[in-house]
Amino acid sequence: MTPEDASKFIAYVLRHAPESIGLRLDMQGWASIDALVTGAVGGGRDLTVADVVRAADSGVKKRYELSIDGQRIRALQGHSTLQVSRSFEAAVPPALLFHGTATRFLDAIREQGLLPGSRQHVHLSADEATAVQVGQRHGRAHVLEVDAGRMHALGHAFHRAENGVWLTGAVPPEFLSG
Template identity: 35%
Template sequence: MEDVRICPEHGFYRGESCDTCGYVGEVVIPKDRVERLGKFISGVLRHFPDKFGLEMDENGWVDFERLLRIVSRRYRWANRWVVKALIYSDRKGRYELKDDRIRARYGHSVPVELNDMPEAEEDLLYYGTSEEESVRLLELGIKPVNQTFVHLSTTLEKSEEVARLRTDEPIILEVDARKARDDGIRLIKVNEHIVLAKEIPPEYILREIRL
């Protein structure tokens, strides 16, 4: 985890210096607070909005002012400036803030549709898993576990990176995204690296890639 700092020209960033110009900015959120605040906001937006009386629409949007009040009751130091710093500096594109609304882009366990997100245009997508699990997935297809959507990667490299968080010997499943899309399976592009689907039936898995 890294500190969140601010560059006067390029805004909030994480790490020692601005990725764009190298400026060493003032710390806005120290790294220990980045971790605590990030886990809390992600939890509220992905998993338990009802616990805090936060109304979420089918696309995952909630009222930003209401979220701020919830966050500030938990962390008195987390004002509007701090919360926006966390959101805008996030390299993984976890959040989207638009006008007076905010949402998590992916990772939901609560039911959402995300109908206002674009469809992915990639011909191939990738899913990283273990060798043991790949046998089951090739037979039954890829289905979400503890989440609303399956998370697919846009590149082989990114899928390997994700898989290595769970196993030292990842297997990558290559998915025929073009055929799946042509057959009516909705593939949601949430950022440069992640595409979501309700599920991927086995007929769209082209092959295993052993690394």
């Protein structure tokens, strides 16, 4: 399994479908690395402990966190709503944040705003380059600017995950441009 394939597989399991390999997450999203590897191998995936550690330590996105003892792993954010209950401290966002999306979603976004879908939060980037990368995963990228300063001033809560991703419940259309 390539490092990218391993990371995508781990993200899928930890964020959305731990049961697909018989894995159990605790309420904060932690899973035993050994159980993750055992479940993956039992499901026909060629995953090793080294692959898991490499996925946690690599990439600019820093999608995962290893426990202090190195025995457990969790996804930092992006969980489906039924999987994990993580709490993040409220934080004051920068005036502008960015959201990368595919152009085919723009009409719906302009009408409804940004919604978390199956996730617990809308994910926003502090820089435009990261938003472009995110948008390209789903097709031709388009970057939306989010007036996070005005949203926050009006009482919308923002949180910042350990990897720098900004999270909020939703972004109404009137706070979007671009």
